[in-house]
Each structure stands twice: as C-alpha cells, then as structure tokens.
Amino acid sequence: MTLGKELTKLRHRHEARQRLEDLDKERKLVHVIHYSCESFYDIKDGRTPRVTSIAVRNYASGQTKSFSIHKSAEQKNVPSEEISDRYDELEREMLGEFFEYLKYLKGHRFIHWNMRDINYGFPAIEHRFKILGGEPIVVEDDRKFDLARELVALYSVKYAPHGKFGRMHSLMDMNSIGAKDALTGKEEADAFDNEEYVKLHQSTLRKADVIANLLDRTLDGSLKTKATWRERHGIHPVALLEFLTEHWIWAIIVAVGVIVSIISGIWSLV
Incomplete structure (x- = not known):
C-alpha cells in the first residue's frame, strides 16, 4: 500500500463530509431526484432506455413533484391499453413537464443515486427528450450530488455489499428501512415489460424517499454500514x-x- 493512497482517501473523505455539511445548511434548495426507465440491459438496438417516471423531492419539506407516463396518459385521455402504442408522444409530454419544472429550480442542488451517464442518469433523460424533439434544461455537474459515490468516499467500497439487488437495497436491509413499493432492478424491468407503469411510478417515489432517509442518517451519524471503525473514521x-x-x-x-x-x-x- 503506497503512502499517497491513504492520505488521498482521507482528503476525499474530508471533502465528502464538507459537501454533506454544505447540503445540510441549505436544505430548502436541495432536492432528491430519482427516476425509473426501461431496462438498458434488454435493449438490443443501442438506443437509450425509455423513461417511465421521475420524482423530485424537496429535502427540507418532503414535498414531491412527480412526472410519469400514466399521468401523461390520463391528462390526454389515453386508455392504459394504448400507452405502449403512443409511448413516444406520452414520454415527450412527461419530459416536457419535467424540464419546465427544472426552470424554477435554477441554482438548486440535486441528490441522486448513480445517475451519472447515458445509460442511467441526467444525460440519459436529456438525450431522450432531445430525440423526441425537445430542448432539455441541462443541470450543471456542480449542482449534482451522487450519494452512492459519496458513501464510498466516507466509508470505503466495503460500506455495503452490492449483493443481488444493489447497495441501496442492502442499506435498506441493514437500516431496517421498509422496502414496500421499492422494486429491484429485475422487478422494474418486468414491470415495464408488463406495462405496469403505476407500479414503476410508486417505486420511483419510494426510492426518492429512501435516498432522503439515507442522507438523513448519514448526516446525523446513525447510518449502519459494513465499514469498520477505522474505515468510518479514516484513521490509518x-x-x-x-x-x-x-x-x-x-x-x-x-x-x-x-x-x-x-x-x-x-x-x-x-
């Protein structure tokens, strides 16, 4: 183990803790964001996954604004059995509402879980809207806070096992956070294939709530992880x-x- 590696870890841990404290000071301007989409593992033609629902939860108040395919269908009086045939139209409507809402959140910050790239993340949502003919509002990178990565900086990669369903679900188990409505990746893929859009929307809302819960516990020091005492405190x-x-x-x-x-x-x- 090189000397530089351990001090770098300490510095990253300190920086992550500082970012957390900064978020805690401006809760009214902080939002938790999560979304569900078509499984990117099952797409064979290389296109980006279709977005099904998005939840934006204000961290201070807990008030949540949501956007979904089935809500867009209701607004346009589209029967549920016709959603798949009119998906592009309804997805564009949904994403248009979402990006219009982002205009009112200029300067605000967004906490997310692994929303980093074109497969799953802000770039993927932006790209979907572009190919559907829209002009997305781009959220600057310095306004994004990836809680999943910050937990690695705070507690090391051993903080939670990836397991069968990912680290979020592992943390939910370790911290006794109810998993009701929070679908696993496989369950979300099945729900999309079965056109169970309401189920996907409920999962999106629940996971936004879970991310906020995990952030609360991280801030107050009560989050239970698999990290050792030394890994938690950064002493080596x-x-x-x-x-x-x-x-x-x-x-x-x-x-x-x-x-x-x-x-x-x-x-x-x-």
Whole structure:
C-alpha cells in the first residue's frame, strides 16, 4: 500500500463530509431526484432506455413533484391499453413537464443515486427528450450530488455489499428501512415489460424517499454500514506516517514532544 493512497482517501473523505455539511445548511434548495426507465440491459438496438417516471423531492419539506407516463396518459385521455402504442408522444409530454419544472429550480442542488451517464442518469433523460424533439434544461455537474459515490468516499467500497439487488437495497436491509413499493432492478424491468407503469411510478417515489432517509442518517451519524471503525473514521497508520512526512513541521513538533516527555520522565526519577 503506497503512502499517497491513504492520505488521498482521507482528503476525499474530508471533502465528502464538507459537501454533506454544505447540503445540510441549505436544505430548502436541495432536492432528491430519482427516476425509473426501461431496462438498458434488454435493449438490443443501442438506443437509450425509455423513461417511465421521475420524482423530485424537496429535502427540507418532503414535498414531491412527480412526472410519469400514466399521468401523461390520463391528462390526454389515453386508455392504459394504448400507452405502449403512443409511448413516444406520452414520454415527450412527461419530459416536457419535467424540464419546465427544472426552470424554477435554477441554482438548486440535486441528490441522486448513480445517475451519472447515458445509460442511467441526467444525460440519459436529456438525450431522450432531445430525440423526441425537445430542448432539455441541462443541470450543471456542480449542482449534482451522487450519494452512492459519496458513501464510498466516507466509508470505503466495503460500506455495503452490492449483493443481488444493489447497495441501496442492502442499506435498506441493514437500516431496517421498509422496502414496500421499492422494486429491484429485475422487478422494474418486468414491470415495464408488463406495462405496469403505476407500479414503476410508486417505486420511483419510494426510492426518492429512501435516498432522503439515507442522507438523513448519514448526516446525523446513525447510518449502519459494513465499514469498520477505522474505515468510518479514516484513521490509518500509513496515512499518519504520510502526513508527518509531508508536513515536516508537525513531525518536528511530535518528535520534540516525545523527547520532552522522555527527559521529564528521567528527571522525575532523579
């Protein structure tokens, strides 16, 4: 294990904790966002997955704004059995409402879980709206806060097993957070194939609530993880050695302190 690696971990942990504290100070301007979509593992033609529902939950109030295929269908008086035939039209309607809502959240910050790329993330939602003929509002990267990655910085990759259903579900089990309505990835894929859009929407809402719950516990220090005490507190002998190596003044102070203690001990025996 190299010296630089441990001190880098400590720095990343400190930076993650600072970002968390900054979020805690401006809760009214912070939103938890989550969405459900068609399974990207089952797509054979390379297109991005269709979006089925999006939830945006204000962190301070808990009030949630949601957008979904079945709601768009209701608004346009489209029978449920016709949704799949008119999916592009309804998805565009839904995404149009979502991006219109984002206009009112300028300067706000968004907490999410692994929404990072074109497969699953902000870029995927933006791309879907573009190919459906819309002009998305792009959320700047510095306004996005990936809780899944920050937990790795805080507790190491061992903080929760990926398991069969992913780390979120593992954390839910460890922290006794009810899984009602929160579908697994496989269940969401099955729900999409079976055109159970309401079920997908309920799962999206529940997971937004779960992410907020996990953030609450992270902030107050009550989150249960698989991380060891050393991993939770970022203390490692190698990191201490590197700190003293790079910050030689502290090394001198520590050395002087040790020498003084030894001399004091000797004089006490005289």
